[in-house]
Amino acid sequence: MIAEKMKGFVAGSSAIRAMFEEGKKMAAQFGAENVYDFSLGNPNVPAPEKVNESILEILRDEPPTFVHGYMNNAGYEDVRDAIASHINAQYGTVYDRDCLIMTVGAAGGMNDVMKTLLNPGDEAVTFTPYFGEYRAYVGNYDGVLVEVPALPGTFQPDTDALEAAVNEKTKVVILNSPNNPTGVVYTAETIRKIAAVLEKKQEETGHEIYIFADEPYRELVYGGVEVPFLPLYYRNTIVGYSFSKSLSLPGERIGYILIPKEIDDYKNVYEAAKCANRILGFVNAPSLMQRVIARCLDEKTDVAYYERNRTTLYEGLTECGFDCVRPDGAFYLWVKSPEADEKAFVAKAKEERILIVPGSSFGCAGYVRIAYCVAYETIKGSLPGFARLAASYGLQ
């Protein structure tokens, strides 16, 4: 018999992952070129060449007991120095190695922070739609995920609804911009409003409310859109970052959390997050990859590739009559389902060998997510299928 709690987690298990496995089976059956798999945020753009070059250099120049060995649970000191300098150059901050913990991707970092902060029953607020795994990352520590709707149409956070939702039990607000699944980038105006609400609520409740900024898509923006850096807007901000998308290394599980010294109870939070990193079984972020990303901080993925995908997909679907949110960042298109039950729409799309994820996986039924981090040919190839789907619903 497995643990009772795990039964719930397994039952509510990732529809995205199930779809990804399904997609692999369908590709084997119909040929990969005949399946339009938009299920998973698995970047199709290869890692920058500098990644593999760095691996070769490191193996040539650094001793294996150092490269593959244990280091501080927070990560190599020189790697943390390099990341702090990189962030400081971007944002004019003065972080140092003691603000950083290298993590097993963004998911690992977020578990570290939730374990650090949440007592059973503490509330973590987030805006719908949101990455469905947040339910587990909060539930793992018996926290309660409180869903606050985004504004219809723009999918910017509804700050009035936030104000109504925050209470004595609120410990953290999880923000994710550029957003998965909508592709929306939160504006500076939105962030300022959120900060004002939380400052006020901190005073009212007499205790700190942290923002956890989940930012794996920070560099993935189109048309010069700016992503506000949250610690500059709200003092009690902890940032989670991952190189999964920015360097196309999702399988390598490499990221960091940034814990500025300005936050309340910094020392305890930092020490506890480092301890959580150890005792949750990560122990440390993978060593070779730590050393690799320190050499690749100035590298950029091929954003233009995703931008072309975005434009072709957005325009193609809009022309068919689908109601889409135009994404400013990330590589997801958020589309209103042409029937109220979006799972039925997802099933119909599958008949066209198009794999997309129901919005209910993101706490927002009636929509679907299309992950367009795929080959351009997949986008082009899927459009006739989408057109047939649109016609079948009498769109346009």
Add this chain to the structure above:
Amino acid sequence: MIAEKMKGFVAGSSAIRAMFEEGKKMAAQFGAENVYDFSLGNPNVPAPEKVNESILEILRDEPPTFVHGYMNNAGYEDVRDAIASHINAQYGTVYDRDCLIMTVGAAGGMNDVMKTLLNPGDEAVTFTPYFGEYRAYVGNYDGVLVEVPALPGTFQPDTDALEAAVNEKTKVVILNSPNNPTGVVYTAETIRKIAAVLEKKQEETGHEIYIFADEPYRELVYGGVEVPFLPLYYRNTIVGYSFSKSLSLPGERIGYILIPKEIDDYKNVYEAAKCANRILGFVNAPSLMQRVIARCLDEKTDVAYYERNRTTLYEGLTECGFDCVRPDGAFYLWVKSPEADEKAFVAKAKEERILIVPGSSFGCAGYVRIAYCVAYETIKGSLPGFARLAASYGLQ
């Protein structure tokens, strides 16, 4: 304010890790060659050359989106196939990929399994002394770690004490052989007795009791000692493995759990452990390293190096008058403290710039652990200091 539970974890935080950080500072102060750091199980023997060769081959032959990308949360299918075949060839078993989940080291795998099995209040039994992190790996899921003493002298598990300790609440028994910190290998006779106790208790309680076999040191044995393969002795056995020690890759965080289909409730346990691997934030074991170890399953670390260390250290300390357990495996020497308060002895050793870990970190006061996965010169260099310590206690 951090979570109440984390305060306990931070307060009881790893003495081993604190010592490791202290050792680095002392090395900077006195010169690395003048500090005898026996604190951490960080192998000094470099990874086999085939590891780095495999990395080069993989980067040359396999596409980066595959090598660095997402795969099934359980790991690459071909990697799991290779490991299953390797185990089957060794032990005459018939495992396949669906018995395996690739994990972020042994610590990651053990967290997966504890999260999968433990309801709050469920008991996990282990034998003292034991790797202190078990307290956290069980406590993370509100399980209760029940300590059963090993037999004095041999440090084989006391199976009568086990029988007395197992009850309705017992969900899992954690075994670790070759043992950290004693270096003892559990004999086939001991394992048979443990299996008999648990079979009987399963009947009495009417529910399954799993063994979790934590086996990162399986290949690290001396003088032809055999390590019994636990699933051959007890059906409800789950095995945790890591390449940290066998291939000297502790920083890379790569291991697996083996869940034989013969165990009770196999399907739910396997699915839940795969789900736990995802939602705890591991998502998957690091991708490149998965592909590397599949090519290095027949590689062996330089066991002879550790064996020479063992012999020199064991003989050197025994000659001084220290009371040591002769290790058959792993790379730890377990030594009786010459004064009842072993922390005082550890402090005295530090004055000789010898860093060792108090037994209370392993649930067994009055002893110390010496990790001898160090340069031979460190062993030799430390002996005069140990001799002075022995003399100061009037040993011999």
